[in-house]
Amino acid sequence: MLAIRIALSNPEKAEARTGYIEDHKRYLRSGRLRIVQSGPILDEFGGATGGVVVAEVNSIDEMQDFNSGDPFVVHGVYESVRIYEWQPTITEAGQQSLR
Helix, strand or coil, X not given: CEEEEEEEECHHHHHHHHHHHHHHHHHHCCCCCEEEEEEEEECCCCCEEEEEEEEECCXXXXXXXXXXXXXXXXXXXXXXXEEEEXXXXXXXXXXXXXX
């Protein structure tokens, strides 16, 4: 199954975001989870205001466990984190999913 994590940054932790960004990236690349896509949510000026992770998981609990070890979560960089099961209906521009 696919799970999606949508995380919004705590504006008061911008300095912490800068300090932990490399640890956060290393964690995402650690192989603990099969990440399909990930990247920042950008504001109108191109600054990161959060992030999205789409991953193949066996259960939502697997995504929640992974989330709890993310340095951005551990150090309060994210103000809110929501995790959902996700089923894409379009996989490429204009193409319907085979599901």
